[in-house]
Structure formats: C-alpha cells, structure tokens
Amino acid sequence: MFRALWWKEWRQLRLLRWSGLGIGLLLPPFLLAVAEAGSRGFSLFGGISSYTAATVVQEALPMVMALAVWPLLALMTAAQAFAADRAGGTDAFLLQRPVPRSRVWQARAGAALATALVIIAVQVAIWWASVRLLGDPAGFDESAMLSRLLVPGVLGALIALLAGIAAAAFVRSPMQAVLLGLPLFAVPVAIGSMLAFWFGGFSIGRIPLGFGIPLFLLAGYVVGSFRMECRGEPAGRGRLRRGLVVFTVALVAMPVFLAATAPVVMRWDAKLGLGNTTVYPAPSGHVAFVLNDWQRAAWLIDTASGSRLRFFPPPVSEIAWNDEGTRLAVIHGAGGSGRRLPTQRIEVFDASGSPVGKPIRCDSCLNWWDNGILWAGEKIVVTVFVEGRTGVLIVDPKTGERRAVQLPPGPSTNWRVNKTRDGESVFVMRLVKPTVHSASEPSEPKQAVLYRLDVETASLEEETTVPRVGSMFYARHGFSPSGRSWLRLPSTLTDQVEIVDLETSETVPLPARRATWLAGDRLAWVEVEGREAKLMVGRPGDARLTRSFHAVWFSLDASPDGNNLLVTIRVPGDPPRILRWVYEPEADRWLELRAPDAEYAWEHGTVQWAGPGTLAFVEQGVLALLDLERPETFDFVIGRPRS
C-alpha cells in the first residue's frame, strides 16, 4: 500500500522536479543577463561596474540557488504534495478507501522531501557544470563553496518544506499554501536569528543555541500538520482547532524552554570557558569577580565561603571595584535573563551581588583592557566612544547624572583612564600618535600624556609624559602603589622593563622582561643569565636576590595588597613541569603550592590572586580557591579537575 501511495505522490510532483531542472538550467544565463544589464546601468538594484562570468557562476549562482531557489521550490513541493488533492477534489479518493491517513501523510512528506533533495542535487550538478564551462575551476575551491552553501541551503529548504507542510494543512490550494508558507518559513528563521542575537550567551562553544529554539516551532509544524490531517474527522471538522492548539503549544514552548535552559546553558558554557579567565579581587579581600574572557560571562564569588553570589550573563565588557571593595561597577551588555541589550549599561552592585540603584545606560562605553572604567570616590569615570572620538564621562551612580570631561584638542582618539593604587589620583591618559586600532597593539611604541582628573570639576591638568608607555595590556599595573612611578613593561621580545619617575621623568632600565610592583613601591623582577633566572626584590640599584631557578619561563604576580608574590616557573625536562610558590618578601618566606590534582592541573590551569590571602585556580570548567592559611586544601567553587 505504501508503495502505491509513494508512487502516486512521487508522480504528482514530477512537474516540480522538471521545474527544478528548468530553473537550474535557466539560472546561469539569467544571472549573466542580470549582471550584464547591471553593468550597462539597467538594474533595479543599482549598477555594477564590472563582472566576470566566473564570479557570477562561482559565487552568485550558488548563493541564489541555496538561499532563494531551494527554499522556494521546497515550499512549493510541500504545498503541492499536501494541498493538491484537496484543491483538485481528489482527496476523497483516499479518504473513502481503507488507507490510514498517517500512511498518506508519510508518503506525501517522503515524496516532498525526496523531490526537494533531487532538485537540490540536480541544481548542484548544474552549478558544477556551469563552473566547468564558464568559471575558473583552477583557482576556485568548489568544495569549500559547496560546504558553505549546502548547510544553510539544505537547512533553509528543510524549514521551507516544513512550513509548506504546515501551511497546506490550513488552506485549500497549493498557491494559498505557498503564500501562507512564506511567513511560516520566515517566522522560525526570524525567531532563530533574533534569539541568536539577543541571547548571544545562550550558546555552547560559540554555537548560538538561539538558532535551535525554533525547532520547537518546526516540530509544531510537523505535529500540527499530522494532527490536522490524520486525526479527528476525515472531512476536516475540528482540524483548525487541533492545528492551532499544537502551534500555540509550540509557540509557548519556545520561551518556556529558553527561560528554563538559558540560565543553565549560559552558566555551563561560561564554566567550560573558564580556562581563559581574569580574576578581579575586591580591595576588601572578601569577594572576587571572575570574568571568563572568552565568553565574557562572569561570577561574583565569596572568597571566604567559596559560594557564588551572582552570575553575570555575557557580554560583560569591563568591571571596576571601588577603593573599599563595597561597590562593583560592571559595563554590561545583557539583562538579568541573559537577553542582549541594544546598548551597554553600567550596573552597580554591592559586595553581596545585589544591584544598587538603577542601571545607567551607556551606549558607547569602551573596553580598553582594564582601562575603561574606574571609581573615583563615589563617582564612576568611564571612557566612551562618541562620533568617532574617545571621550571621558564622570557618572554619578546614585543619580545617573553624567558629565563629560573637557578633553584637550588634538588628533588623538585614544584616551584611557587610570588611577594609583591608593585611589588618591585619577589620571586620564592620552596616547599620542596611535590609531584607534593600533593603539592597543603591544608592538607600537607610543607616548602617554597623563592628565590629573579633578572629578568634582571634570577638568584636567597636565601632569607629565611617559615617553614610552609600553604595553597597554598591563596598563592597570603601570602605576606604582604611591603613584610616583610608572612601570613600563616591554611590548616587544627584545625590549626590557623601564621604571619612569613621573615627577622627574627620569627613566631607569631594569635588565628584566618581567616585573611587578610590591607594597612600598618596591619591585619584583626576573633577571636571566644563561639558563639561570634570578628573582630580585627591591628598588633598582637596591635589590636583593631572593632565589635562582633553572627555568624556561617565569611569571610574577603581586597580591592585591602587594605583600605577597605569586611566582610561577616552568622547569625544563621531559615533560617540563610547572612549579608555583607564594613568596612573602617581608619575611623572606616561600610557600610551595601543590596542584589540586597532581601535576596535571598545574599544566592546564592558571593561578591568580582572588584576595590578599586567597588564590584562584582556574582551568577549563574549574574554579577553585586556595586559602594561604590552608594551602593544602582547594575549595572548588565551580567544577572539579579532570583526572
């Protein structure tokens, strides 16, 4: 029986298969004619200066086929398969015979799908032949183009097919089904696109799951059509109600599923990307902001208890703690549900993660790698990008009032904000002669003019010039704790560290490539002699050697209060090993850290300061805290290390 049904449906669609072949054959000359007409100025869509037949057949032709012809023909195929009998008055032939309606439905769906695939295959063959005849096959990667277009093309055709099946259940003729099918095709595509955009964080490994949400609607199309055609009275009474019930359920299921899964998926995805993370400890030392740099999602964690206080769905652009560690300002591009906002806003939270005041809209807050936003007392200073220029705003988070800082005239578009560790001085930095994009390039030598900012009057006073500002990537570590000196970290492989006295502009070079400020404007740096690396602590000219290592790689990271130093080295060997210590310069005490899971985790994870006495260990899917009072115990906040 099914064979007979299949034969009938397959035969009934033969006109469409021939049409697919005909359209496939006519498309290349048609597009060439359009291109020629365009080159002569006869075009509705604007003229084109020149074209080649190769460009037309190699690029325009597959695009038109995949994105327009295949979905349209698939829609027409489904409409014809499911509505033709009703329109022709022949539906009673099957309804009055001992044929299960479900079998008829299956035969129609199968024949429609097969026809759509045959049309696609034939048109791909025509395209392939066109490239051979008219294109430049030698310099063209057909398989790459095909794989790029096959997925969206077949996907679009499939969605159109399902839309046609659903539409045909509602109307009486194939033409009506095509007309209704067009919006039914557009709706899931539009919903998928919008959700993928709005819920960019609702993704796994950068694959936006928003595109998948309309699967509910597409399933609704299938189930709705099936229930309309195969259930209830064969003559059709109640079919509309049955279909609408299914479609309503599918429509409702989409936001429900999204609401139920998005928070979980966002957290899971953010957890997976934890390997690439920056920890921002609060000055109070009680809480830390853990920002996943890849997904731009974040958590606020209590470093004492290890509990997660709040999750910040992506994208988090930048954050700043106030000097006391009681307020957190976040430049955020998503709402609480994870829905991407049309513009960024500054959200303020207390140390427990509770919002303080209303979010402040900030259309063009800039992310300058830790230099875009900071607290100046009760106010927030933020860099913005308006009308092609960088600007600086002073925002009162209590009232939302904003004041623009009058910047000196000049060609520069690169302004950043920075402040000393004691919070006393706020500077606006102007990078001289860079371009917008190249300013952040570590390799470009540049100068920074420092202006002291009077937050009350929003005025600037030129302070000094840092002749070579170095890598801006580490700019937040540039000021010494007192603000008197600037640590210039090298931006090239051959470059070395320099200390710039901001009062005298005197520059002192250090024979090192790594350095970091410690409390009391002291420095820790590494001097390399042959295969020996010496860790030095003190001031240039007044430093002492603390320890020598045979290491191929070195990393220094001062604790937030500058009293401890996290030292990481990579020891050569097979395999090379990573060792970590916390060094306390005042007491000249070394504390060796043990990895949470033997050697494996040290190899894959990173360790950062989460507070003056707390370290955070992060690797992919894992966040753990290590209290220096109990260095043998890791408190896992998120995930566990893989064995």
Added chain:
Amino acid sequence: MSEAALRFERVTRTFGRKIAVDALDLSVERGTVLGMIGRNGAGKTTSLRLAIGTLFPDAGRIRVLGLDPETDAMQVRTRVSLLSEESHLYPWMTVREVLAFGAALHPRWDPKLAKSLVGRLELDLGQLVRTLSRGTKAKVALVLGVATRPDLLLLDDPTAGLDPLVRREVLRGVLDGVSDEGGAVVYASHLIHDVERVADRVAILDEGRLRLEDSLERLKADVRRVTAVFEGDAPGRVDIPGQLDAVSDGRVLHLVARGEVAQLESRARSLGAREVEIEPLSLEEILVACLRQRVEREVEHV
C-alpha cells in the same frame, strides 16, 4: 439474526447552524437496495458520508455492518464503497493506473471482477482520466467501487447528468455486482425513476428528517390520492390518519394518504364528502406530496 447493513439511530449532524441530518432513524437490511430520495439539501449526501465515516455525527449512533465508522474506520472502508456524482479520480492518471492504484489500496480487490467490468463497460485502459467523458468517469468509478466486492455500496447520485443508456448500464453493473451477492445498496438520487427501477425500499428525506420509509411495493400500494367533493366548500384543514398532504380547492379536497381504499373512502365520507374518488400514485407523486407542505411554507415565507 444478522446485523443490519446500515443502521442510524437518532443521528444528527450539523454544519454550523444548518442541521443537515436531524435525529435520523434508518435501517438497511442486507441484500436490499434502499432508494433514498429527497430535495437538494435533504441530507442524503451527509447521511452517506456519515455512513462511510468521512463525517462524524454530532449525536446518535451509526452502525455499518455492525461496526462503528468512527472507531473502526479501516474495517468499514474495507467493506463499504461510496460512489458519488463527483468521481474524485486523479486526472493525470490513465484508467489503467487509477484502477491499479485503487487495487493496491484495497485488500478485497477482485481483479477478475474488475476485468470483467472493464470489458462490459468498454473502458479504454490507456486513456487519461482528464480526457474521459463524465459518463466514462462514472464507469471507472463504478469499477473501483464494485471490484472491491463491498458488503454495502453507497451510491450518491453517481449517474446524475448521464444519459439514460449509461445510467441503465451503470445501475445494472451495481445490482449485478453487489445486491445479487447479498450485499446492501443505498442509492441516493434525484432520479426517482431510476430509484423506482432498482430499489426494494424507499426512504424519503426532507430537512434532514425521515418523512417516509417503506418497501417500494407497499408504498405504491398504500399511498393513494383521495379526491373528495363536498356540497359546499371543502374543509380548509383536515387531519385524518395516514394523511401525507391535503389541498382544498373550492368544493374539492385533494388528499394524499396511506390506507386501504375502503378505509380512506370511509374517512373522506366522514368529513362530509358527497363523492369520493381514490387512485394509486407514482413514487414521484408520493415524493411531491410529502414535500409540498414544506415547499408551500417556504413560498409563503418568501
């Protein structure tokens, strides 16, 4: 006692506000041909579609060969065929293809019977359905309906619009194929003479209701026209037992009623008639008598 081929028990079916079938009680025994007659919209087609299960009733109970067409749809459609005025044939198929398609879908298809019907009806198997005349399409539909050897054949005016020769041919095919083998036939038609020729029993439907149902012979024998002449004006309204229709025209009262001749004469004389004439009626006259009152009501309303 074997189950009736078709039984309607107070079956009602509406389309929106329109009541198509109204508390219909009907029974068709096996081996009989029921002629179902009535005006357009009387409920004939709806009744047949209810019987084969393409429509479901709003109320009442339907049994087809002892089965419920709503829940036993496949069994009912295996044993029942419906031939309608619209043949529902696929225009792009040839006669051979449409017969092969019909055969593939039906477990009771009898290829020998189909072949013999094709030969008897002189069908050209290679012809496309879209090129066939209406009469030939009806013949193809007849083969499709009868070659499945249905236990119940429902005919919804399948010969309407056909010339008398074809009609006769088709009807002969129906009767030979079904009723002679103990199957039942319900034949709904406007063509009263055709019904009269083939039906054992007749049901007259009007406004979805059953007005009259009996065997054709008894109906024709029992229903008579009574013409009563009075001294003065005939009574405007009369109501005698078995009365189907009554029209007064001056001193003359025309009655259509069921009953014996003597019985009817005595009832007419009891009304005061001086002269009474009683004559038999054709099926068409009986139908007209049954429907006249409603028609006059509708005319008055207009």
